Amino acid sequence: MRNISLILKQFSRSVLLVAGLAVCGFNAHAQADAAKGEALFKAKCTACHKIDVRMTGPALGPQLTQETDDAYLTKWIQNNQALIAAKNPKALKIYNEFNQAGMTVFSELSDADVGNIITYVRTEWKKMQDEKAKAPAGGSAAAEDQGPSSVIIWGLLGVIVIAFIVILVLNKVIATLERLLLNKGGVALIEESEDDEAAKAKANRAEVFKKLIKNKKLVFFVVLCGTIALGSWQWVTMWNTNVHQGYQPVQPIKYSHELHAGAMKIECQYCHVAAFKGKNASIPSLNICMNCHKSVKTESPEIHKIYDALGYDPNTAKYDSTKAKPIQWVRIHNLPDLAYFNHSQHVKVGGIKCQTCHGQVQEMKEVYQYSPLTMKWCIQCHRRTEVNGKGNAYYDSILAAHDKIKKGEKVTAAVLGGIECAKCHY
Amino acid sequence: MDSNKKYWKGLEELNNTPEFVEKNRHEFAEPIPIEEVLSGGGLSAKTPRRDFLKALGFGVGAVTLAACQKVPVHKSIPYLIKPEEVTPGVANYYTSTFEGNAILVKTREGRPIKVEGNPNDLLSKGGLSAQAQASVLDLYDNTRVQDPMMDGSTTGWAQVDAFVKSELAAVAAAGKTISIVSATKSSPSTQAVIADFITKYPTAKHVTYDAVSYTGIIKANQNSFGKAVLPHYNFDKADVIVSFGADFLGTWISGEEFTRQYVSNRNGKSLEEKKMSRHIQFESGMSMTGTNADARIAIKPSEEGPALVNLYNAISGTTLPGSKKLTTPNADKVITLVAKELVAAKGRALVVCGSNDVATQVLVNAINSLLGSYGTTIDLDNPSRQYAGNDSDIVDFIAAAKRGDVGAAIFLDANPAYDYHSADAVKEALKKVRLKVSFSDHADETATLCNVVAPNHHYLESWGDDSVIEGYYTVMQPAINPVYNTRQAETSLLIWSDNAVKDYYTYVRNNWNTKLLAIGGLSGQAGWETLLQTGFVKAAPKTAGTYSFNLDLNAVAQTILSQSAKLAEGVSVDGKKFELQVYQNNAMRDGKRANNPWLQELPDPVSKVTWDNFVAMSATDVKKLGLDEFGVVKVTANGYTVELPVLSQPGQAQGTISIAVGYGRTAAGKVGNNVGKNAYPFYSFRNGTFQTTAQAALEVTGDVFPLSQTQTHHSYEGRNVIRETSFAEYKKNPASGKHEEGEHKKYDLWENTNNDRIHARPVYDWVMAIDLNACTGCGACVVACSAENNVPVVGKEEVGRRREMHWIRIDRYYSFNNDSVHGGVTKEKEIDKLDNYDNVTVVHQPMLCQHCDHAPCETVCPVLATVHSSEGLNQMAYNRCVGTRYCANNCPYKVRRFNWFNYWNDSRFDNYLNNEHTQLVLNPDVTTRFRGVMEKCSMCVQRIQAGKLKAKMEKRPLQDGEIKMACQQTCSANAIIFGNRNDKNSEVYKALQSERTYYVLEELNVQPGIGYQVKVRNTGTETTLA
Secondary structure (H helix, E strand, O other), X not given: OHHHHHHHHHXXXXXXXXXXXXXXXXXXXXXXXHHHHHHHHHHHHOOOOOOOOOOOOOOHHHHHHHOOOHHHHHHHHHOHHHXXXXXXXHHHHHHHHOOOOOOOOOOOOOHHHHHHHHHHHHHHHHHHHHHHHHHHXXXXXXXXXXXXXXXXXXXXXXXXXXXXXXHHHHHHHHHHHHHHHHHHOOOHHHHHHHHHHHHHHHHHHHHHHHHHHHOHHHHHHHHHHHHHHHHHHHHHHHHOOOOOOOOOOOOOOOOOHHHHHHHOOOOHHHHOHHHHOOOOOOOOOHHHHHHHHOOOXXXXXXXXXXXXXXXXXXXXXXXXXXXXXXXXXXXXXXOOOOOOOOHHHHHHHOOOOHHHHHOOHHHOOOOOOOOOOOHHHHHHHHHHOEOOOOOOHHHHHHHHHHHHHOOOOOOEOXXXXXXXXXXXXX | OOOOOOOEOOHHHHOOOHHHHHHHHOOOOOOOOHHHHHOOOHHHOOOOHHHHHHHHHHHHHHHHHHHHOOOOOOEEOOOOOOOOOOOOOOOEEEEEEEOOEEEEEEEEOOEEEEEEEOOOOOOOOOOOOHHHHHHHHHHOOOOOOOOOEEOOEEOOHHHHHHHHHHHHHHHHHOOOEEEEEEOOOOOHHHHHHHHHHHHHOOOEEEEEOOOOXXXXXXXXXXXXXXXXXXXXXXXXXXXXXXXXXXXXXXXXXXXXXXHHHHHOOOOHHHHHOOOOOEEEEEEOOOOHHHHHOOEEEEOOHHHHHHHHHHHHHHHHOOOXXXXXXXXXOXXXXXXXXXXXXXXXXXXOEEXXXXXXXXXXXXXXXXXXXXXXXXOOOEEEEEEEOOOOOOHHHHHHHHHHHHHOOEEEEEEEOOOHHHHOOOHHHHHHHHHOOOEEEEOOOOOOOOHHHXXXXXXXXXXXXXXXXXXXXXXXXXXXXXXXXXXXXXXXXXXXXXXXXXXXXXXXXXXXXXXXXXXXXXXXOOOHHHHHHHXXXXXXXXXXXOOOOOOOOOOOOHHHHHHHHHHHHHHHOOOEXXXXXXXXXXXXXXXXXXXXXXXXXXXXXXXXXXXXXXXXXXXXXXXXXXXXXXXXXXXXXXXXXXXXXEEEEEEEOOOOOOOEEXXXXXXXXXXXXXXXXXXXXXXXXXXXXXXXXXXXXEEEEEEEEEEEOOOEEOOOOOOOOOOOOOOEEEHHHHHHOOOHHHOOOOOOOOOOOOOOOOOOOOOOOOOOOEEEEEEOOOOOOXXXXXXXXXXXXXXXXXXXXXXXXXXXXXXXEEEEEEEEOOOOXXXXXXXXXHHHHOOHHHOEEEEEEEEOOOOOOOOHHHHHOOOOOEEEOOOOOEEEOOOOOOOOOHHHHHOOOOOOEEOOOOHHHOHXXXXXXOOOOHHHHOOOOOOOOOOOOEEOOOOOHHHHHHHHHHHHHOOOOOOOOOOOOHHHHHOOOOOEEEEEOOOOOOHHHXXXXXXXXXXXXXXXXXXXXXXXXXXXXXXXXXXXXX
């Protein structure tokens, strides 16, 4: 029997081993394919496609699972334009469905590459489907998974509160007990004497105070100090009337420059397109946001504010201009109407960094007014900043002319008339 | 020339009337009533001191409280999806067309804010009229019809279409006429739409009706040469121009184009080549063209015909039957001299006449034929299409309507209920018309009589095209989406005629694709896109053929002379019977744009009157009638009577009066309503055309109606600011007119100028050169400046208080034509026998801030609000100004303007920007000035800065001519040149080097930055006409 059991054991072991190896082998084979496919998919396809959600192009999971003709798919992926040109009905159908926006041609992908991608997408989609199928069974668990977290938090909070109350109550009890003990020991007398002393001290203080009030010099001194303090406070306040340095209004969308300009290192002018072209730096229009946010962070409620503003439906990728309503940002930098300021002059011609006036925007979660934006501030900079005339033929003759007048001196913006009235006021 | 020649702006200045002297003693016409408040009267005054203190206390408290509030939150709303071509803060320009001129429309963030000429425009090469400059304001007129209307109530387009279509079908079924009454439509696509409409409704008829018509010329050409066209005149090819009442530099056919042509023979370049054309004007009222003439002879309207007959006789050497001598002294001698000059310039001569009488125009044709003008100065083969109206058509239309033969009338840019000579006939006739549709964008006089108002787009919202000269096709493209619920008239016609193409844009495209693009060698989509870039296509002009006149003139002369006799019959000043001439003035023209405040406030080039029309009368006649200044008279002619104030107009022929049309609108909008009186009823339909002359009976009412006339608002206290010479003198000595006012010791305010950084002009020295010989005084620059610099409109009353705000004004100076050297009409100086006031010459001088290097205004400003820049500009910092007005007081040129009110936001100035919609026309690069600050010409500093920035961004030196002032850009005569004096190759430097250059009030040593060039008048030699 023991033998038998041994044999059985060995047999089952070998069977298991073989089966395991076989499974492993099969898995290994599939994995190799899918891994290659995954790399290719991420490199070539993710700009326009997701597996489960429609983006610029269709959701690939269901699309590739429904379409079983791999030869057609390979042709389509390698050169969809040829298929369309050949008026393949399937190709035309999808082409028209997506507003005749042609897909990029991937002639560099071999048949095997395409096969790998298809395999990856299908397996990935299947996994997703399976997970979805599991979901109802494990639904409650998942819900509990989410639930406990808040229950725990509330629970903890409750415990803390209760503990706090207990401490308070205990404290009270201890205090009462102590007082009882003290009362028994005739400590009340000490308290009385203490009261007496306090009254005396009070009377003393009042007298001193009376004396001080009668001291005219002192009173004069105090009044003088007060006047000076109030006066200078008023002076400073008035100087700063309408200066809103540090102004940080709440914006309709929680947009973080720290994330975009800092962590993601997106160039300022990618969004603020006009800064290099004209007077206004311009708040980016929403189509610029959509360049990325059509596919990035599509689930975020903040991004959905953009979608709502545009009347964009992420599920159909369609815009409904009737539902569009513009976003009303709160302007942070308010230059008065009487001052003309041109971004391009400073940024493009002058080569001044945005941060010089706007501060380290790439570190700001919410932007605030960094500079005072006063005329003094403008002029100070114009007095100190040397004109950036190198390599700009416009300045050649101008700088030469100024060199003649004042040899060797730094040619600042002010020297070229940059602090004259009509440079900014007209 | 005689340096003692006296120049004067108005009779009050010439005669030094007490009112004039009193008003000019003060810088501002009305002082602030400060003494009333502070004087002993105190409590009894309007604002007693205690009340004042209470108000002050409350005011301070309120302001303090208000100041505690946080700053208002400014919202910034970006585009949802930004159009690719729009960059906020950067202007875009689109080609389009205005009345046939190729233009560029400047838009900012999608709204048009300024119209500029297209520099390649065939007609005016970048110049634009005041009307074109002002047209952008009409777009933002909030009194436009905002929705389609049926029977006076707002409705939708679907209802309108259903109603009109069913009505048209019913009318067509009944066999009644459908009349489309329109002003001349030179647009080929519009013409095609109307033709298609007529194909669909065969009973339809197109009636072309021009309020101011040129039927006389068209019919005369039909008669003389078998070509019913308005010829294309070439004033640039004419050495001798004789005009009989044709205001060809202003209102006649194509003023801007003719100005460019005319000035090309009289500007600095031409003078340097010792060439100058000669221009003789015969007219009764002083027109802008008359002010520019080398010799101007005031004749009565009734003498125009006989004068032409006599001129024909003198040129041809024959005598037409019935010829007789003219009554105006010397006129006959003048005619003989003129004839001699014309004959001498055969082939380079041109005679034009402003009359709309066929017979008169036939005679003019005969004269031009004798002078060999056809093929040279007159081109019948590349005709003008600006006016094609046939006067008898509208008369027939009204007669047919009265008979009940017209079932439907559709009005497109036509307003006969206002501008037809008998509005009552129109009203009566329209009662019998079943369907009346108006495409007017305002509920105007005709539209209020219509069942349906289908408001048309403004031209800046429209697609379209135009072709005002044979072979020249311009394209019109919208620069903004329709502001209101309007629809282009052509689209409406396409829909109502069930055209296969219902969208006018497609229709225009088709028309261009099939016919017009090929003219410019273009085709397809690429061709269309090129067209939208260039704005026009142009075929090679046909060779202008020579035409000779071979008809018998006896009957023509008969007609002319009998008409003249009729007009002159019984006219006498004592009997208060005058010959009346109805004319168009340069700002209001035919009155279609009466609701435009920029045009209403533009002073007339001659009379300098704003916001009104009037009866122009010779000063001698005014005296004879015993009238006060602006005394009101009742004028009755053709059974129609108006009461209008009389203006003494130097140069007006005695025994005549002139009244401008274009005023007296009753349904133009809040700006134009009831401004002046309607003069159209003085027109009459005679010999198949509308005639502008009549016999008028006058009655003095004894009332006075003050006109807001700007002529003497800015006084130099008699200092002589005009320099003038004759062409003969100029040829001898180009500097002849300059006569220095003696040597003056020159001081300099600033020591060490060359090394001082502040007062040196190391790089730029912005200056201007203005050629008095090129400036015709039209005033387009004034409107262009208002549009560019947000210059407010102040209205009639404030102009009357001398508070007009224009940064540039055109001073018009009269002088007697009695100088000792060339006095008189002939060497016998018989002209002296004429009353002086009838024989005056005129010089126009644009006057704006001179940007003096030693500016008197700068030194008196207590707060340094006005200071000098290192580029030679006199800067004005509005926010520093506290309104002491010392600067205005100290300015010798009187070019500073004070803001008495917040004109852009004050209910008292309701006719200008006082609503958010109209404010969209403001130039966002220029601050709107607040009450209590001074302003003046900034030398378009925003343009200078923008030009420099453009060069910097493109990393290249600034080029000469790249920066243009608004006034310079719109000037068809190129009278204004702006540039950098430090650049020795610049146009302005060269212009200022001219011997003719002088500086106004140079003797004050204020060192002005604007040089003027001496006016040269081609007065004749001793054997010719003065």
